[in-house]
Amino acid sequence: MVREEVWSIRSGVAHVVEPEASFALPLDDPDPLPHVIEGGAHLVWQLLAAGPLATANIVEELVDTTGAARAVLDEQVPLILDQLSRLRLVDRAMPGRGLPGDGPAGGGVPGTRSGARTPR
């Protein structure tokens, strides 16, 4: 069984989701300024705002909601997540190792803790 990374919005990142864009603010920064998240990244952010998700689940949701080709999403979603991660806006964790703020690590069904969605 492949252990897939689960993504979540970092604790300490305040964010606002608007219809056209999301705005993410890393509160740990001195004099924090917001990142504007638009387009595909906005769609990914909206999903993460509802709870932690694995990359495959994000792709799955976007295939359903946007009708975009799975092959394109399989390529783009990891790039977006990587970019969000480099900006320290999202965290990644392997299932079973716990997410920040999830309490004791270990155990559990992948993708089901703290409001995460179950894979279809």
Next chain:
Amino acid sequence: MSALHTGHSPEVLELGYVPAITLVAAIVADRARRAGLRVLFIKGPFFTAQGVRDPKQSFDLDILLHPEDVDQLVELLAKDGWRLRDHPDAVLPFEEHSVTILHHFWPCTIDVHRFWLGFLQDAALTFERLWQYRERTAVGALAFDTPCYEDSAVLEALNEIRSGHRHEGTLAGIRQRVRGRLGEAAGCRLRERALQLGAELSAAPFLRPLGQHVSIPDAPGPAYAEWVKRLSAEDQSVTAWLLRLRDAPLRRRPGMVVDALALRPSQLRALRPDARPGFRGFLEAWTTRARKGSRDMCRYIVRERRRGTGRRTVTNRTDTRRPEHGEEVL
């Protein structure tokens, strides 16, 4: 699929007032929490989220603190680039209830309140009582400490009463909302909270139509007199200033007049932030202010002559009932 922009790019100009206020509130809440300060988020999107007011455009973030914590929070926020707006205290007619801070990036200012006008008792005691009954209010994905629903309704009502005598419709709207939420008990519950917060008398115009018989005592005290004086000024700084001038000792009056007329450019711009830059902008703002001041002064004099009241104040009125909307208060 497009990616994202960082906050340092011009794209951030797309940030509207409500998201900006929400994010700035998150900064304030974070800084206050780290320092162990208690902050209540009031008005704007918070009251809208509580159902106290209809959604309306807000241009600033309003927060209320324990009066002794205000300076510390302002200092903390200074580390994030927030600066005090230059304040023309020479022409402020009343005790300063709030300070305004601004930031070169964010479109909204922060109004940091030491106390809330209309709470006619010790500000620290009022804050403790507000804090005791606070609730968490969600604005989008974030949650903030706000006064409880009833306290927010009283606070909003006082804000409207203070705004002048043209807001009966807004007060009626607040009453309608609290009746919808609290039912028949609305009047009693709001009066009880108003009493706890020292606002029973000042909120009387709001409470009476809710079935509460609030009568103003013969000697309501200096805090109430000050409140009525503010109402009589109807937010017209010139009228309020004239009242102060009238009450000031004779030897202080020339200095007060000079202070009011000889404003520094920074003071004038703080009073009129919409003034255009440069000397011409300053001149226009000064002229506009002088014209408005003269007009308000004339109105005040005409009103006083019509009444023929001389130096009467609220404390020696024979009718000490709080004037209803539409009634003159002087």
